[in-house]
Amino acid sequence: MDHYIYDDMNLFITQEKFYIEPKIGKDLLIIDRVSEATVVEKKSNQIPADKSLVEFCGFLGSVQLLAGKYLVLATAREFIGFIDGHLIWKLAGTKLIPYAKSTIHINSEQLEDNAKYLSMIQNVLNTPSFYFSYSYDISHTMQRLHKLGPESGTQSLLSRADMRFVWNQHFLKGFANSDFKNFTLPIIHGFVSINRCVVNGHNFTWAIMSRRSVLRSGTRLFRRGIDRDGNVANFVETEQIVEYQDVNTSFVQIRGSIPLFWVQPPDLRYKPPPRLLDINKADHQMACTKHIEDVSSQYGRQVMIDLVDQKGAEGNLEKAFADTVNSIGNASVRYEPFDFHAECRKMRWDRLSILIDRVAHDQDEMGFFMALKKGALVSLQAGVFRTNCVDCLDRTNVVQSMLAKRALTAMLKLLDILTFEQTVEEQTVFEALFKGVWADNADFISIQYSGTGALKTDYTRTGKRTHMGLMRDGMNSLIRYYKNNFMDGFRQDSLDVFHGLADLRSPLRAERDWKYATFPSVLLVALAMFVTCAILPSEYTTEQLLFLLFWGSMVAATTATIYRYGPEFVDKPHLLNS
Numbered sequence: 001m002d003h004y005i006y007d008d009m010n011l012f013i014t015q016e017k018f019y020i021e022p023k024i025g026k027d028l029l030i031i032d033r034v035s036e037a038t039v040v041e042k043k044s045n046q047i048p049a050d051k052s053l054v055e056f057c058g059f060l061g062s063v064q065l066l067a068g069k070y071l072v073l074a075t076a077r078e079f080i081g082f083i084d085g086h087l088i089w090k091l092a093g094t095k096l097i098p099y100a101k102s103t104i105h106i107n108s109e110q111l112e113d114n115a116k117y118l119s120m121i122q123n124v125l126n127t128p129s130f131y132f133s134y135s136y137d138i139s140h141t142m143q144r145l146h147k148l149g150p151e152s153g154t155q156s157l158l159s160r161a162d163m164r165f166v167w168n169q170h171f172l173k174g175f176a177n178s179d180f181k182n183f184t185l186p187i188i189h190g191f192v193s194i195n196r197c198v199v200n201g202h203n204f205t206w207a208i209m210s211r212r213s214v215l216r217s218g219t220r221l222f223r224r225g226i227d228r229d230g231n232v233a234n235f236v237e238t239e240q241i242v243e244y245q246d247v248n249t250s251f252v253q254i255r256g257s258i259p260l261f262w263v264q265p266p267d268l269r270y271k272p273p274p275r276l277l278d279i280n281k282a283d284h285q286m287a288c289t290k291h292i293e294d295v296s297s298q299y300g301r302q303v304m305i306d307l308v309d310q311k312g313a314e315g316n317l318e319k320a321f322a323d324t325v326n327s328i329g330n331a332s333v334r335y336e337p338f339d340f341h342a343e344c345r346k347m348r349w350d351r352l353s354i355l356i357d358r359v360a361h362d363q364d365e366m367g368f369f370m371a372l373k374k375g376a377l378v379s380l381q382a383g384v385f386r387t388n389c390v391d392c393l394d395r396t397n398v399v400q401s402m403l404a405k406r407a408l409t410a411m412l413k414l415l416d417i418l419t420f421e422q423t424v425e426e427q428t429v430f431e432a433l434f435k436g437v438w439a440d441n442a443d444f445i446s447i448q449y450s451g452t453g454a455l456k457t458d459y460t461r462t463g464k465r466t467h468m469g470l471m472r473d474g475m476n477s478l479i480r481y482y483k484n485n486f487m488d489g490f491r492q493d494s495l496d497v498f499h500g501l502a503d504l505r506s507p508l509r510a511e512r513d514w515k516y517a518t519f520p521s522v523l524l525v526a527l528a529m530f531v532t533c534a535i536l537p538s539e540y541t542t543e544q545l546l547f548l549l550f551w552g553s554m555v556a557a558t559t560a561t562i563y564r565y566g567p568e569f570v571d572k573p574h575l576l577n578s
Helices: 108-125 142-148 150-154 281-299 312-328 349-366 394-414 428-450 457-462 467-486 488-498 514-535 542-564
Strands: 009-013 017-022 027-032 037-041 052-056 058-065 068-083 086-098 130-132 188-199 202-212 236-244 247-255 301-306 333-337 369-372 377-379 383-388
Touching: 052 068, 052 086, 058 086, 058 108, 068 108, 068 130, 068 188, 068 202, 086 108, 086 188, 108 488, 142 247, 142 369, 188 428, 202 428, 236 394, 247 281, 247 394, 281 301, 281 312, 281 383, 301 312, 301 349, 312 333, 333 349, 349 383, 349 394, 383 394, 394 428, 394 457, 428 457, 428 467, 457 467, 467 488, 514 542
Parallel strands: 247 383, 301 333, 301 383
Antiparallel strands: 009 017, 009 052, 017 027, 027 037, 058 068, 068 086, 086 130, 130 188, 188 202, 202 236, 236 247, 247 369, 369 377
């Protein structure tokens, strides 16, 4: 039996202390609003009569801001399903409660900044979607849980969790002591879908669980590439699970930014070119080696599927990636480039089968995890596909879904759910579910990193690239452009505050250059005058045409100037990493 975290609780607030009482449980967590927290055994008359009450369903920790500490509580949850008999929930509501009884100890400027930090924390918590379980460690794959062994079930979920995927670990630092083990609730960020399915009369559970890493977390254009510790941007582990009768099976894939030092800062251009940092090649190789070794220690051998364009700016990244991997010469790594856009141009997405055929032998050698629910091991997954494009979103998810379908077919045949001759594609109802869930996975991971749903999901949902899908992608691309240029500085600051990486003493009110206000104002006036001169006169005179030419020139000149100084108009992060 896994360790169990208290779920439904009461928070009693007095002038001096917080009292957190599980509705079912023997412990009482007492937090002094000035000093420290303790856990004691519940007794009668411990809680003062003069108190206020907050009901909640999960203790997520506390966070230090300018005004002091704040309790972070889960106040609402949504049931997702069962994994291995354990309930899995989605976070549906949160509340931050200050330790300090007033804010008279900080000045007005600090008070304003503190309010912004609070909104940043809430901004991250409101980003879909966070998940948790009171009794099952969802930070680990089934294979890692098996390796931890049954004795790990006596540990708290926090102490044995894979901290790469625990998003509230910064909030729980002050509660890592074993005294708090029944209260501390780890949460993951990503996507979880759990489905009860029927194929050929067999009932089974099919689930997808994507876990986003907290290491090098950030927004699409402000977090790219690798850091010196070997952590890459947008690293996501996706586990596909099948539970049938007394057997659990799972197949794991990972995605992550190209493991080199490269950047792609927003500058108002629709697609600013990515570029490698001009540093010593040995530094690229050192960081990439660290990343490869970390992945190998976690997952075994790896096939690196690189889907970026092999020409232009992306082509420079692809060549550098290939050269670095070849220079490292790790025998457990195979680099597999596939120019997605070139191979599938003119909507020939059926050509993705070329890539799947190339890696089929690797997938067969990797296998997947399978064990009896009583603990007996049948097989281990011996390696992993590490897939990337530039964003590790749209192209990546398409290929991952195809690899997942191939693995799922093998799983269902081994479990005798499918006959030897059958395929997943022939199971019309189930295949529609499979496609829909993988498209949802794409959308959620994309929203969390780029701010919009994924592109190319029409192929994932229907198996075809459609003109309607192209139009939807165009709309998402425009929204993505706006958010990445004008909103992501705040989002990046929010993530850094959430993970305890930001220096809260950094100024939030960065002064803008005079061009920031002047040129957009001039552009709006010039555009308004140009439209007015174009539509109002019933017939054009030479004077009116000259006015039209003048204001049109002003629009063109102002627009060109704004793009020339593009980086100055972008919403950048203001907080320095601590």
